[in-house]
Amino acid sequence: MNDASQISPLTPGDAVHPADVPTLLVKIFGKDRPGITAGLFDTLAAYGVDVVDIEQVVTRGRIVLCALVTAPQGRGVEGELRATVHSWAESIRMEAEIISGIGDNRPRGEGRSHVTVLGKPLTAESTAAIAALITGAGGNIDRIFRLAKYPVTAVEFAVSGAEPYALRSVLALEAAARGVDVAVVPAGLQRRAQRLVVMDVDSTMIQDEVIELFAAHAGCEAEVAEVTAAAMRGELDFEQSLHARVSLLAGLDVSVVDKVRAEVRLTPGARTLIRTLKRLGYQVGVVSGGFTQVTDDLKERLGLDFAAANTLEVVDGRLTGKVVGPIVDRAGKAALLRSFAAQAGVPLSQTVAIGDGANDLDMLNAAGLGVAFNAKPVVREAADTAVNVPFLDTVLYLLGITREEIEAADAPEGSQGALF
Structure with a gap:
């Protein structure tokens, strides 16, 4: 110099x-x-x-x-x-x-991104590989910031000089090979402006498949599993498989609904995710191929803004083995995301969708940021980013929210540590 x-x-x-x-x-x-x-x-x-x-x-x-x-x-x-x-x-x-x-630093190149890397653990080897690929793609790492040290290590690279979507493609394969999760989000004010988060329920917000919980009470778990497998083989579409599985529940006393509600297990981090988003001013919704008898209860208990699912028909205190109303399938989930966004006054570019199955793909693709959570390979490949650790609140790091902010939002309202 x-x-x-x-x-x-x-x-x-x-x-x-x-x-x-x-x-x-x-x-x-x-x-x-x-x-x-x-x-x-x-x-x-x-x-x-x-x-x-x-x-x-x-x-x-x-x-x-x-x-x-x-x-x-x-x-x-x-x-x-x-x-x-x-x-x-x-x-x-x-x-x-x-x-x-x-003077100051040299001007940053066009194309700016936030590259979030999640690891459990985050090894020096995987970090070196990610950094080398960023450089190879023409990017420059301007800053590095730790978002969290537990339950996963999460760091964020501020990158300039590389087109975000091209960079995402370059890093995706390496991330899978190294066993880490990498999310690439274009830099800009819209990142903090994503004010609506919509997630799938079964195997995403909760650990269970609700139809299987009902089937256990009906003694038809094996039959339900067989229909599910046929659907996965492509022999049945979602609507056909839904009707076939629900028909096996015919005759169950409606009291089983309360039993199933009690058996539902939230995914680790789900409460923290929702509570943090709500305190930071986000709106949160769920869409499910499951049933309103469960999602309505979750909406009330967790303070969700939106919830939609299929509805089991009940006549004279018993399940009829049918569903009533429009079917919430793959296309229906995407339509509901758009509907929730319109009601919330949020453009689709400022929405986040989270899901695990092929039934969620249209919704993930329609959202501003689609997150595959412990998903099937086809979903991971199609989504904007993937999270493969069993903690739903790690999605917060993809939004640039730090562990310290999460803990502050988790503090009792009115306490010194609360954000609001």
């Missing part, structure tokens, strides 16, 4: 492009303690410098504070500033490094 001491000081009225202004990169590092940032800038203030950029990171109790400031004017003033900063740093048992140069 050029030595700022060899550059003639600016005089009032000089018109200089910001990129040509002499600057100093002041780096302070050592054991973290309160007052370091205030102390550094109080020291610099005596020399009338302007702040161009600031970066600070604390890792395992060690701080690195970088301040990019304009070089002070006047012969010998820079040397005095250097001596004063080093003396101040030594007085608090820190180290200082000061580098002269010109």
Whole structure:
């Protein structure tokens, strides 16, 4: 870098492009303690410098504070500033490094993305492979930020210079091979503006398949499983398989609904996901090929904004083995996503859809961000991104929400740690 001491000081009225202004990169590092940032800038203030950029990171109790400031004017003033900063740093048992140069960082390339990497664990080998692929795709890693350290390690790379969708394709195969999850989201305000999240229910928001819970009470689990397998082989479409399986429930007493509701197990992290989204101002809904007898209860218990599913017909206190009303199938889920978005006043580009099966594909493709959650291979390949750890709240990291924000949103309302 050029030595700022060899550059003639600016005089009032000089018109200089910001990129040509002499600057100093002041780096302070050592054991973290309160007052370091205030102390550094109080020291610099005596020399009338302007702040161009600031970066600070604390890792395992060690701080690195970088301040990019304009070089002070006047012969010998820079040397005095250097001596004063080093003396101040030594007085608090820190180290200082000061580098002269010109201007700010080089302009970032077009095409900006947030690349979120989730691992349990996140190995150095997989991180190196992801970073190398970003570079190979023409991208530059501008910043790296840890979003969470548990239940998974989640880090976010701010990348410029690579087209987001091309970068997503490049990273997807490597992520699968390395056993990590990688999400690529275009940078911009719309990321924080995604205000509607809609998810599938069976094997996504809950750990169970509701039809199988009902079948267990009817003593026809094997028959239901056989119909499900036929549907998966393509021998039956969803509507045919739904009618075939529901017909096996004919005659069950309606009291079984309460038993099934009690047996439903939420996926780990589901409550945290919903509570955090709600406190951050998102609207949340569910769509299901299952039954309103369960989803309506989930909506009430979890404070959901929207819920839609098929409805089991009940006559004289017993299930008839039929469903009533429109069938919620693959196309129906996508239509319901659009309907929920319209009711919420949210454009589709600002929606997030989460699902695990082929029945969710139209919905995932229609959303601004489609997330395959512990999904079948065909769904993982078609979705915008995939999460393959058993914690539903990890989806929050794909939205740039940190573990600290999650914990703050989880705090009791009115407490010091609550966001709202």
